[in-house]
Amino acid sequence: MLKTSKPTTLREIAKGVYVYIGGGGLTNFGLVLTKDKPVVIDSDMRVRNRFIKGMRQVTRKNTGIVFNTHHNFDHTSDNRYHALRGAVTIGSEFTRREMGPEMETKGVAHHLRNGFNLERRAPNLGIDPPMVTFRDRLEIRYGGRLFRIIHFGHCHTKGDSVIWMPEEKILFAGDLIAYRSHTASSQGNFDNWRQALNRLKKFPARRFVPGHGELPPRGGGIVEENIAYFKNLRRRAAAALKKESSPAKAAALVRMPECARWTRPHNLATNARNMARHLKRKNKG
Numbered sequence: 001m002l003k004t005s006k007p008t009t010l011r012e013i014a015k016g017v018y019v020y021i022g023g024g025g026l027t028n029f030g031l032v033l034t035k036d037k038p039v040v041i042d043s044d045m046r047v048r049n050r051f052i053k054g055m056r057q058v059t060r061k062n063t064g065i066v067f068n069t070h071h072n073f074d075h076t077s078d079n080r081y082h083a084l085r086g087a088v089t090i091g092s093e094f095t096r097r098e099m100g101p102e103m104e105t106k107g108v109a110h111h112l113r114n115g116f117n118l119e120r121r122a123p124n125l126g127i128d129p130p131m132v133t134f135r136d137r138l139e140i141r142y143g144g145r146l147f148r149i150i151h152f153g154h155c156h157t158k159g160d161s162v163i164w165m166p167e168e169k170i171l172f173a174g175d176l177i178a179y180r181s182h183t184a185s186s187q188g189n190f191d192n193w194r195q196a197l198n199r200l201k202k203f204p205a206r207r208f209v210p211g212h213g214e215l216p217p218r219g220g221g222i223v224e225e226n227i228a229y230f231k232n233l234r235r236r237a238a239a240a241l242k243k244e245s246s247p248a249k250a251a252a253l254v255r256m257p258e259c260a261r262w263t264r265p266h267n268l269a270t271n272a273r274n275m276a277r278h279l280k281r282k283n284k285g
């Protein structure tokens with residue numbers, strides 16, 4: 001028997017469409033029930049128990065499809081769990097290509113530092129990049145629903161893709177957008193990212209689901225907020241570069257007081273430095 005109590009970790013945003021909100025700026029995931037098996041958007045082995053517990057409160061079936069919005073560990077590391085239970089994993093070609101290097105080097109080291117005992121798990125970690133890859137977009141009709149997975153090019157990472165459900169008007173944006181949470185730009189491309197956000201604005205989405213941060217109110221305000229974040233970051237980094245010519249020193253001057261309560265505040269210093277470096281390179285070019 002399915003439990004009748006409300007799932008603790010999932011929020012239903014449309015009939016059968018759930019969002020798992022990581023909380024504190026941790027990664028969000030999607031869970032979409034279909035007439036066939038459920039579809040999962042992104043996976044992270046570190047929160048498997050919580051995610052599966054929530055999933056079991058709304059379905060007894062195993063996952064049919066996993067979509068990966070991009071390659072980062074916190075969006076792909078539990079692909080194998082679902083694949084071993086029969087799921088097909090789908091992501092862009094770049095997602096597949098970038099997963100290996102991240103798992104083997106930087107990504108694992110990063111998560112080791114952040115207290116997850118990967119050392120113990122690493123030998124069995126298993127890199128499970130998406131089985132089905134695509135270059136620009138893929139349309140999937142599954143279990144009575146239509147999913148469009150669209151590659152946006154190099155923005156937050158090289159493989160950034162969104163999952164657009166045109167019938168429900170829901171867009172899972174991965175880390176192209178965050179809600180009141182400082183995004184991570186270390187692998188990013190600011191110019192493409194800005195263009196991608198302008199492109200996202202044109203989707204007639206009732207709901208944008210961010211890769212990190214709380215569930216935003218309905219509508220496109222979240223995209224505008226992300227655009228404003230980068231605009232302010234750029235403007236302030238440019239002003240700081242007039243006082244300090246070294247990007248590192250200029251970045252130390254950048255403040256974002258309007259984002260004082262946002263989650264993942266540690267990302268601000270890196271974002272300011274990356275932006276200052278980016279502007280300096282542009283000025284030279």
Ligand SMILES: [Zn+2]
Pocket residue numbers: 027072074075175211212
């Ligand atoms: Zn992420």
